[in-house]
Amino acid sequence: MQVQSMFFKRRASEKLADGLLQANMRKAKGKFVDARAKAVLEFGNWEPLRDYAAKLRDAALADLDAYLVEFERNATRRGSVVHWAETAEEACAIIVKIAQDNGVRKVTKSKSMVSEEVNLNERLEAAGVQVVETDLGEYILQLAHEPPSHIVAPAIHKSKEQVADLFTEAHGKPRITQIDALTREAREQLREHFLSADMGISGSNFLVAETGTTLTVTNEGNADLVTTIPRIHCVIAGIEKVIPTLEDFACLVRLLPRSAIGQSITNYLTLTTGVKGPGDADGPEQMHIVLVDAGRTKFVGTDLQEMLRCIRCGACMNHCPVYQNIGGHAYGWVYPGPMGSVLTPVYVGIENAGDLPNAATFCGECAVACPVKIPLPDLMRKLRERQFDGHLRPWSERVGLHAWGWLAMRPGLYAFATGWAARIGSWLGGRDGLIHSLPGLDGWTKGRDMPAPSGRTFRDLYRERQGKR
Amino acid sequence: MKVGLFVTCLVDVARPGIGFAALKLLESAGCEVVVPATQTCCGQPGYNSGAREISRTLARKVLAEFKDCDYVVAPSGSCSGQVKASYAQDLFKDDPDRAEFEKLAAKWYELSDFLVNVLQVQSVPGRFEGTVTYHDSCSGLRELGVKMQPRFLLSMAGASVAEMAEAEKCCGFGGTFSIKLGEISTRMCENKCASARATGAKAIVGGDLGCLLNIEGRLRREGDHETKVLHFAQVIAGDG
């Protein structure tokens, strides 16, 4: 996906003014949050589970190299071919080559965010391969030629009427707007593709090192069709997805669907290990697993490594008040919300996504919701430190911070300056005590008044009071 | 019991009345209150803007100023969160002075938490007739567990608290966020004002002046000059 994160402010502003998007986001807002809260309550010992999972992910990351090698060994033993890609470009080249070597003309895909990262669809299409997204949300967006705006519910920004318009145009059938009928229509359209595809491409929620297993966690059943029917199955997954054992998966899957959508389990857990066995009625003849770096190693061994714990549940964005108001497209790349505000600057360069770490009030809701306890606000703050230290924020901000820091260390001067600021502020507030506009503070005063200071500082008044005593 | 009052930079400049309300509450509960004259800021604006060294310097200043107090109290969850959750745990994590900052954190309290859980006050000087609604500020709520304390104090003052929808949702202030990303901040505040107004309360009460200025500024811009926006200290001290 083309990086647009440098235009975050402009895009956010457009989204705030987009009435239809705002209505769609309002409708979606509470659903995930309420469902998660209910599931967490019902679970009982949620916090010990989060603690355990965070440690489990950290332990896997601490031995990432060894677990990857073990995963490769076990997957290979079971007949899978493991490929390694350092960059997005390499990942695409590997998969295009697999398609070309096997005369693949049609690919069905189940949802994969890594494939969005690396622009896989575009590259396959350029090589003459038809790509059909089969997750309902992704299918809708493929028809709309739009990127996902949420990592779990890609089409969260669309209304059923918008979906109806897209389907009418693409399927040439009478327009319907009932959600169950739209879902049925998509099912019928996609069934054809499932049965005729030469290759299925899926992501993988986790890679199990112990067994060489890739796995998906889904509700629709599309990932099962994609991984069962075509003669070739290709998995594309980030290297950080590796976990040691099946028991670790059992633990993480208690967290993932509950955090994502408040379900105790997804309809399908699809574990695939190697190729079709002798006599098997179904399953692929070839299984390829592409392990992708594309920026992940930039987190390893740094003060941002905790980000690699992420299990892509989307709870951070569901709970984020900024995301709730602007939606995912404003963020300008694959990963929106708090997790994206940490991932994107590192993956695409902080100079291309400078606003993202700053697009947070540090309200902390994401950190509370995260099932693997990633301290998202802390990580965003660390990125802000990189920006400050690397002179990557506007000079005015930098000078302002230094001036403020200098002044705050000199109490006499500080008292003098704030004393005047309080008086001038009060005067600016006029009769109603409100400052309606102030140069340099227009970010505030465009949509709000600034309640004016009352005129004297606490320290002045307190000194007076002590003097009288 | 010697209690240091950390006034906070915002209260000092913009709403000294909140500082005096806090003073009154502590003194009327029998505390010996000291207000170090040299205090300025806890350093959070720098910390959250990536200026780590500047915020470390200010943290050392805060430590020096309040070292001799038995307790330190601030009428702000945000500044208290900075001292309690960031100094030792992050800024001085690997510093020889870490233990000093841990001690500071242990004796530092947000005002409502101090009144309810340390002083265990049974009455407050202020009376408030009518309904208020309470906005939970993020740092106080999520870093310090301030939730029931201010509500308890408000009910002691006779106010009835009508809960707004999403009381725990951020108001959009976020320090410099409110200026750097003003449009998003404004929309978040608009939502907060709508939730608050839907309760019909005659005052929106909170525990952090940043949030309160944000909410008041938006209400007034929307033409609402009736709804009061108050710090809980003002209400329970009878200064509202």
Added chain:
Amino acid sequence: MSARENILARIRGAQGKPGGEPTAADLGRVRAVMANPVNGPQPAFAHPPDLLVQFLKECDRVGTTHAQVASEADIPREVARYLAAAGLEARIVAWPAFAHLDWASAGVTFESRPARRDDRTGLTGCTCAVAETGTTLLLSSPDQPKVTALLPETHVCVVRKSRLLGTLEEAFALVRREQGELPRSAFFVSGPSRTADIEQTMVIGAHGPYRVHVIIAP
């Protein structure tokens, strides 16, 4: 240098480990972890006094209907009853494990083969079932095609009471014990397929079955 070597070397470099590949000691350490799997915290309801009660409760929650039969021989009659009650045609494709039952007397047209695109109802067994979440585990083998549980609009699944377990961890332990390792496909099913991709409104029946019916048999 290959991508593999570069990635491994970068990870090791960043974590302050010497060399470009995991050492024998590194591999020994992770192999020891993998050889001794540890269970994480489990909810209280994963260890209920009665596994069947918990299993059926979760089935209800995920939208799986269920019935119990007194003996294996009763399965055809239950299938016939279920299909009639749901207004479905009395015709199924099934795993060969059920071929020996008397389908004719129950009035059900029975075919023992993997499901194809137009089949309406598929009958499968399962390796075990998990009470915590109302889940059945279907393992692939020549006699256990996954498509039979996936392509038809209705999936009927026979669960042996003796194969009812508490948790996923117990299911994995059972597979290790009985089969040594996972077969190509391990398919955990919890209810009919669904999606909430349009307006976050849950719709039953996405790409998999619309109906899942579990028959508890001795």
